[in-house]
Amino acid sequence: MNDSPAYEARTGDIVVRVRPSYLAGQSDPEGGRWVWAYQVEIENHGPAPVQLMSRFWRITDGRGVEEEVQGPGVVGQQPVIAPGERYAYASGCPLTTPSGVMEGLYQMVDPSGRAFEAAIPAFSLDIPGDRRVLN
Structure with missing residues (x-):
């Protein structure tokens, strides 16, 4: 993961x-395009495996x-996360403004078939030097 501040939610x-990070090399402010990458870690602190079904x-x-x-899964996968394990992935988001906010939910299922939602924390997308912290 990168060194940017982490936003965290526990469900x-x-x-x-x-952890979001601004991608200056892929952004075109004069053309009205700003791009961020974000790295996600999902940790299972429970006694049973869980599967991420959708986002x-x-x-x-x-x-x-x-x-x-x-849509289904994340980055083309519907990972099973074992007890005490974590799953990590990276993705990105373009915006037509130099700042924004993302938040969401993962739909998960346990071995008994019980579906539940896990919160994705709200996190701020801001160009460096213009940072605001949401949590």
Whole structure:
């Protein structure tokens, strides 16, 4: 993971940690495009494995315009996370403003078939030097 601040949420035995970082090399401020990467860790502190089935994201740009993204798994996978283990992945988000906020939910299922949601913490997308901290 990178050295940027982590945003964290705990839902029961599941901890989700996110670290966003601005990608200046992929951004084009003059063209109205700013791009961020974010690294996610999902830790299972429970006694049984869990499987991440789907994701839901709410992305809000600097003008307050919201976009919702949902679908199966993350980065093409529906990982099973064993007790005491973690799953990590990286993804990205372009915006048409120099700041924004992301938050969401993972739909998880336990071995008995019980479905539950794990919160993804709200995290701020800001260009360096213009950082605001949400939590």
